[in-house]
Amino acid sequence: MNWIILVVAGLFEVGFTACLGKIKETTGNEMYWWMGGFLISLSISMALLIKATQTLPIGTAYAVWTGIGAVGTVLTGIFIFNEPANFLRLLFISTLIISIVGLKLVSH
Template sequence: MNWIIVVIAGLFEVAFASCLGKVKETSGAEMYWWFTGFLVSLIISMLLLMKATQTLPIGTAYAVWTGIGAVGTALVGILIFKEPATFLRLFFIATLIGSIVGLKAVSH
């Protein structure tokens, strides 16, 4: 169950990073709505990570959480923010996914 919480926390990390990207692209009231989304997502992500690390090893849970956030944010950047999807970028995203799966597989 706590691994599910880490995954959800990682998805909220993607959300807060994506909202931060929208904050820099917008202005006025719209910017404040994106900033509010950033703060809410950040708080939820941290609370869920804190909950999960009460029973999971902190090093592994944090690395998986960060990895999910990094992969998800890179994919959002490619799909939504029109960042380049070069071969090397996709290759390293794939190695991150492999590392996340590997960390989960070797943890107790």
């Protein structure tokens, strides 16, 4: 169950980084809505990370959490913010995904 909580925490990390991207693109009241989304996503992500680390090793949990956030943020950048998707970028993201799965497999 705590692995599921950790994955959801990682997805909320993607949420707060996506909000950062939208904050950069907007002004006025819309910017404040994205800031609110950032703060809410950040709070939920941290709370779930704290919950997950109560039973999972902190090093593994943090690495998986940041890995999910990194992969999700890069994919959000590619699909939503039209960032480049060149071969090397996708290769290194694939390596990161393999590392996250490997950490899950070797953790008790």
